[in-house]
Amino acid sequence: MSTFYRLSGSDDDAAADIVKSWKRKLWRTRDESGDIVEQVAMDPPGLAITCAECGQLREGTRSVNVPLVKVEIRSALHWPGFSGIGLIRRDLIETLGWDLVTEHLFLGNVVDEDGRAFSDFETYVGRYSNTIRGTGNPKLRACPSCGRRVYFAVGRPFLSRAELTDVPISTDGRSLILREDVMARLRKEDWDFDVEALTVETSMPDGFPERLADAVPAAWKDPESP
Numbered sequence: 078m079s080t081f082y083r084l085s086g087s088d089d090d091a092a093a094d095i096v097k098s099w100k101r102k103l104w105r106t107r108d109e110s111g112d113i114v115e116q117v118a119m120d121p122p123g124l125a126i127t128c129a130e131c132g133q134l135r136e137g138t139r140s141v142n143v144p145l146v147k148v149e150i151r152s153a154l155h156w157p158g159f160s161g162i163g164l165i166r167r168d169l170i171e172t173l174g175w176d177l178v179t180e181h182l183f184l185g186n187v188v189d190e191d192g193r194a195f196s197d198f199e200t201y202v203g204r205y206s207n208t209i210r211g212t213g214n215p216k217l218r219a220c221p222s223c224g225r226r227v228y229f230a231v232g233r234p235f236l237s238r239a240e241l242t243d244v245p246i247s248t249d250g251r252s253l254i255l256r257e258d259v260m261a262r263l264r265k266e267d268w269d270f271d272v273e274a275l276t277v278e279t280s281m282p283d284g285f286p287e288r289l290a291d292a293v294p295a296a297w298k299d300p301e302s303p
């Protein structure tokens with residue numbers, strides 16, 4: 078079984094500014110086949126791409142164009158809040174390989190107020206997801222609005238073998254998860270993000286079932302508080 082790695086993006090002031098910059102500006106559009114493809118338009122509000130209650134991206138959201146205004150971002154990776162949308166710098170994509178990245182992530186543009194692409198970042202939404210579980214203070218709740226589950230834990234991070242999506246690049250809605258063969262393409266000292274190894278477990282140190290879908294969620298509470 079492979080080892081996986083969590084790449085944690087910058088948690089600096091820029092990340093907070095990004096949230097302020099794009100909050101409530103994200104809406105979705107659909108192409109002729111009905112797939113949600115991208116967004117920036119400012120209306121109608123009923124088509125917001127994130128759930129108002131839990132903040133997770135709506136099902137089917139693909140490439141997202143994010144409007145950023147006067148925010149200076151430097152780190153190669155950012156995950157602002159619980160948006161499910163990340164920012165990745167193009168030199169990191171280059172190092173991982175464009176083909177591999179676009180096979181596993183939906184990329185979009187960072188745009189100015191007029192919708193023009195700028196900056197050396199792409200936005201990304203994962204095509205494949207994994208839940209990073211943790212040994213400390215684990216919580217599982219079901220969102221009263223969209224019904225999806227929100228898991229939160231601290232402590233040593235791990236993946237459950239039973240629910241593992243074994244692909245080279247996946248996301249957990251907050252961070253990027255690389256399989257060891259892809260991680261080998263990066264020299265850690267060249268990058269400014271934190272890297273943590275994720276073991277793949279068969280007995281669950283968080284006390285939940287191997288598959289979180291088999292667990293009964295607790296009462297709802299704001300996902301940003303443990």
Ligand SMILES: [Zn+2]
Binds near residue numbers: 128130131223224225
């Ligand atoms: Zn929700």
